[in-house]
Amino acid sequence: xxxxxxxxxxxxxxxxxxxxxxxxxxxxxxxxxxxxxxxxxxxxxxxxxxxxxxxxxxxxxxxxxxxxxxxxxxxxxxxxxxxxxxxxxxxxxxxxxxxxxxxxxxxxxxxxxxxxxxxxxxxxxxxxxxxxxxxxxxxxxxxxxxxxxxxxxxxxxxxxxxxxxxxxxxxxxxxxxxxxxxxxxxxxxxxxxxxxxxxxxxxxxxxxxxxxxxxxxxxxxxxxxxxxxxxxxxxxxxxxxxxxxxxxxxxxxxxxxxxxxxx
Amino acid sequence: xxxxxxxxxxxxxxxxxxxxxxxxxxxxxxxxxxxxxxxxxxxxxxxxxxxxxxxxxxxxxxxxxxxxxxxxxxxxxxxxxxxxxxxxxxxxxxxxxxxxxxxxxxxxxxxxxxxxxxxxxxxxxxxxxxxxxxxxxxxxxxxxxxxxxxxxxxxxxxxxxxxxxxxxxxxxxxxxxxxxxxxxxxxxxxxxxxxxxxxxxxxxxxxxxxxxxxxxxxxxxxxxxxxxxxxxxxxxxxxxxxxxxxxxxxxxxxxxxxxxxxxxxxxxxxxxxxxxxxxxxxxxxxxxxxxxxxxxxxxx
Numbered sequence: 001x002x003x004x005x006x007x008x009x010x011x012x013x014x015x016x017x018x019x020x021x022x023x024x025x026x027x028x029x030x031x032x033x034x035x036x037x038x039x040x041x042x043x044x045x046x047x048x049x050x051x052x053x054x055x056x057x058x059x060x061x062x063x064x065x066x067x068x069x070x071x072x073x074x075x076x077x078x079x080x081x082x083x084x085x086x087x088x089x090x091x092x093x094x095x096x097x098x099x100x101x102x103x104x105x106x107x108x109x110x111x112x113x114x115x116x117x118x119x120x121x122x123x124x125x126x127x128x129x130x131x132x133x134x135x136x137x138x139x140x141x142x143x144x145x146x147x148x149x150x151x152x153x154x155x156x157x158x159x160x161x162x163x164x165x166x167x168x169x170x171x172x173x174x175x176x177x178x179x180x181x182x183x184x185x186x187x188x189x190x191x192x193x194x195x196x197x198x199x200x201x202x203x204x205x206x207x208x209x210x211x212x213x214x215x216x217x218x219x220x221x222x223x224x225x226x227x228x229x230x231x232x233x234x235x236x237x238x239x240x241x242x243x244x245x246x247x248x249x250x251x252x253x254x255x256x257x258x259x260x261x262x263x
Numbered sequence: 264x265x266x267x268x269x270x271x272x273x274x275x276x277x278x279x280x281x282x283x284x285x286x287x288x289x290x291x292x293x294x295x296x297x298x299x300x301x302x303x304x305x306x307x308x309x310x311x312x313x314x315x316x317x318x319x320x321x322x323x324x325x326x327x328x329x330x331x332x333x334x335x336x337x338x339x340x341x342x343x344x345x346x347x348x349x350x351x352x353x354x355x356x357x358x359x360x361x362x363x364x365x366x367x368x369x370x371x372x373x374x375x376x377x378x379x380x381x382x383x384x385x386x387x388x389x390x391x392x393x394x395x396x397x398x399x400x401x402x403x404x405x406x407x408x409x410x411x412x413x414x415x416x417x418x419x420x421x422x423x424x425x426x427x428x429x430x431x432x433x434x435x436x437x438x439x440x441x442x443x444x445x446x447x448x449x450x451x452x453x454x455x456x457x458x459x460x461x462x463x464x465x466x467x468x469x470x471x472x473x474x475x476x477x478x479x480x481x482x483x484x485x486x487x488x489x490x491x492x493x494x495x496x497x498x499x500x501x502x503x504x505x506x507x508x509x510x511x512x513x514x515x516x517x518x519x520x521x522x523x524x525x526x527x528x529x530x531x532x533x534x535x536x537x538x539x540x541x542x543x544x545x546x547x548x549x550x551x552x553x554x555x556x557x558x559x560x561x562x563x
Contacts, residue, residue, distance in 0.1 A: 029292060029319055030345045055291045055319055056445040067345045070291045070319070072444030072503035073551075084291075084318060084448040088372040092388050117340075118365055124399060125363060130356035132342030132349070134367045134396050135319060141390035165395035166367075177392040 005239050007191050008257040009247060010209055011149060012036035013239040014189050015103060018147055021046040025101045026091065026143075028136055029054050032065045032256055033149055033189075034103040039251045044243065050098075055136075057082035065256035091139040093179070099144035107131050108162045109148055111202045111223045113169030113185035115140070116162035124164070140167035141174070145183045152263040153190040155222040170201035191262040193217045194236050196228055204228040207236040268436040269490045270466065273534060276491045277303035279458050280312070280426050283334075287315045287375070287422075287456055288323050289429030289449035292344045293508040296323045296500040297430040297462040299493050299534045305330035306529060315375075315424055316341065317448055318368045322500060322516070325351045328361060329524050335362040337422070339371050346517050365399040372448055374422030379454035386416040427456025430497045432504050434463040438487030439472040439480045444503020446481055453482045462491045464505050493534050495546060506549040512541070 005013070015037035019025060023046070027034035031054065038051040039062065053061045054069030058078035066073060075081050082090070089095065091102075106115035107129075117134055119127035140146050146167070150157055168174045170184045178184075188195040188203060196206045206228040208214055214233040218225050227233050239247065247257075277300055280286060290296040301323040304312075311334040316324050318339040325343075327333050329351040341352040355361040373385040386407050391397065397404040397417060407418040429449040433441040440461055442449065453459040472480050496502065499509035516523045531537040538546065 029340075055447065056294070057447075058445075068292055068294070068508065070294055070445065070447075071507070072294065072501060073507070075444055075503070081445060083446040083450060084368070084372050085376060085451060088369050092369060092390075118396075118399065125356070125359070127357060130348075130353045130363070133338040133340040133365060134394070135340040136368045138367045138369060138391060138394050138396065141393045142388070164399065165393075168393035171393065173393040178390045182390065 005244055006258050007209060007262055008033055008260040009239065009244070010236060011189050011191070012040060012247065012257060013243050014194055014236060015147055015149060016040040016044065018187050019046055019049055019101065020099070022048045023099050023101050024096070025049060025051040025103065026139075027051070027054060027069060027103045029069055030067065031069050031103070032067060032260060035065050035069060036247065036251050036257055037103065040243065040247050043246050043250055052082060052087065055084060055087070057084070057087060064254050065252050091136065091142060093142050102139055102143040102146045103149060104137060104140070104146065104167065105148060105150045106137065106166065107157070108159050109150065109157055109188065110159055110162045110169065112171050113148060113188070113197065113203065114162045114165045114171065115148065115167040115169070116164045117166045118164040120163060122163050134166040137167035140184070141178050142182060144181060146185045148185050148188040150188070150190050153192040153217070154220045158221040158223065160223045170197060192220065195225070198226070198228070205233055207234045209236045210238070266437060269438045269487060270436045270492055271489050273299045273303050273491050273493065276300050276460050276489055277307055279460060279489065280304055280309060282310045283313070284425035285313045285315060287424035287427040287452045288320060289317055289427070289447060289452050290323070290497070290500060291317050291319045291445070291447045292321055293499070293513060294445070294501045295430040295447065295449070295497055295503070297428045297460070297496070298323065298498060298500060299462055299491065299496060300428050300460065301326050302528050302537065304332060308332070315371065315422055318371050319344070321349060322513070325349050325516070325520070326524070326528055328352055328355050329520060330528065333361050335364065337364045337366050337371065339366055339368050343513065343517065346513050350517070350520050364403060365396060366403060367396055370403065370419050371422070372451065373419045375448060375451040375455040377419065377421035378423040379451055382421060384418045384420050386418050389414065389416060391417040422455070424452065424456040426458045426460065427452040428460045428462065429453060430462045430502065432463065432502045433465045433467050434461050434490050434492070435467050435469060435472055435484070436490060437469070438484035438490055440482040440487060441467065441479050442481045442503070450482050453486050458488045459486060460489045460491065461487055462493065462496045464494065464496045464502050466492045495538060498541065498546070498549070505551065507551050509545060509549050511545065
């Protein structure tokens with residue numbers, strides 16, 4: 001790679017590499033990084049990946065990376081539009097012809113990959129911080145697999161156990177109630193690092209982004225984070241020249257990712 | 264005898280909402296919110312409204328809560344997307360001034376779908392049990408046994424709003440609705456609600472729908488009770504094909520919600536005074552009508 005990329009670009013490329021051809025993917029609101037990942041994957045290795053841009057219902061949109069994924073402009077370059085009824089039917093498992101993958105974030109993520117958007121505090125309904133609500137996180141119980149992304153990495157987000165389970169991670173409840181083909185979260189991509197899961201279904205440190213150290217990541221995570229591989233924790237692979245060119249010239253010529261604020 | 268026009272003014276439309284009603288609100292995030300009626304309800308001082316907002320609601324719910332009109336919210340999501348948490352919702356929920364029913368996207372959509380199909384409830388495929396949401400609202404998410412397999416499923420009750428209010432970019436005066444952009448859940452809201460109101464930017468000619476455009480009519484006239492036609496009828500949220508969301512207005516709201524409520528909700532006496540306060544420059548700035556030749560557009 002000849003040019004340096006920003007952290008948000010690295011996150012988009014990392015998620016894009018995690019997407020597979022012929023999958024069906026979806027992201028939620030405020031999701032410029034996942035939106036870029038879907039578009040980039042289609043241009044690179046996954047031309048038959050289909051994807052849904054948030055609640056606006058745009059399928060396979062080539063829209064600019066708008067901040068609001070439900071913006072009507074996403075339909076201008078889409079192949080089809082889903083109504084919310086279509087989205088719910090489909091994301092609960094109806095009509096499926098291919099594996100599905102959801103990319104989402106939340107207010108808290110725990111070591112099992114459970115995600116919380118209800119709020120902070122166990123004493124419900126007297127929450128210390130009332131969150132926005134569970135929205136579509138329930139679909140994590142129905143997607144074939146999911147990837148988690150967060151735009152901030154600290155011990156307030158990465159907690160030992162979430163206060164409320166909005167999206168189930170790799171848990172006993174998943175094994176009891178979900179379809180055996182619904183595998184839960186596979187990867188967590190943050191502004192500092194990439195995390196994956198060990199055989200015990202808890203998070204591990206897979207790689208750190210250039211400019212960051214494993215100690216820093218562990219300090220800013222609220223639970224123990226063993227390494228995925230023996231020896232030194234590797235650096236997150238940088239985008240190739242082709243990926244970065246495709247990302248900057250085709251997916252994000254407006255530079256939305258380069259302007260995105262991450263903490 | 265002539266066919267009846269359903270066009271009424273915004274105050275008459277607000278009169279269709281009574282204290283204590285279950286009110287569904289269309290759109291999503293800062294898109295297609297029926298803001299003129301929301302502001303009117305806030306000014307009129309309705310009480311104890313129970314809101315069934317769209318699955319990702321923001322500003323309309325904020326305005327109604329800040330004005331003290333709300334008793335309960337069926338919450339899939341109330342927030343301001345890229346502008347963060349919703350301050351009035353957060354304060355009212357944390358101080359228990361309102362009752363928050365934590366639900367989710369399937370609840371709101373299948374609740375409306377059950378009501379519009381005249382079904383008592385909708386069962387969900389297994390999997391919902393792996394979330395904690397049911398334990399937050401056990402009265403809403405009950406279980407039912409599939410009489411064929413004997414398996415237990417989480418169920419969602421039919422949610423029939425007393426009044427449903429949505430925005431559509433275009434409509435005719437009889438109530439045939441053209442959602443030129445995303446439909447969101449607004450077709451379900453109009454079908455399921457006892458009284459269904461559409462706020463629109465543009466009234467199309469009487470013979471427009473029946474001139475080969477039946478596929479563009481997403482919801483037919485007989486599912487709509489009343490139509491309110493106003494310029495910038497969704498502002499500061501977006502209207503497909505007309506204008507985008509007004510991001511500066513949203514920033515201003517987050518910065519000082521109380522001043523914003525006074526300036527844009529309580530003080531203006533009608534929609535035109537509201538638009539005057541917003542100002543021509545800002546309104547024109549939201550327009551997505553393109554006045555540039557195509558070649559120049561990619562530079563923008």
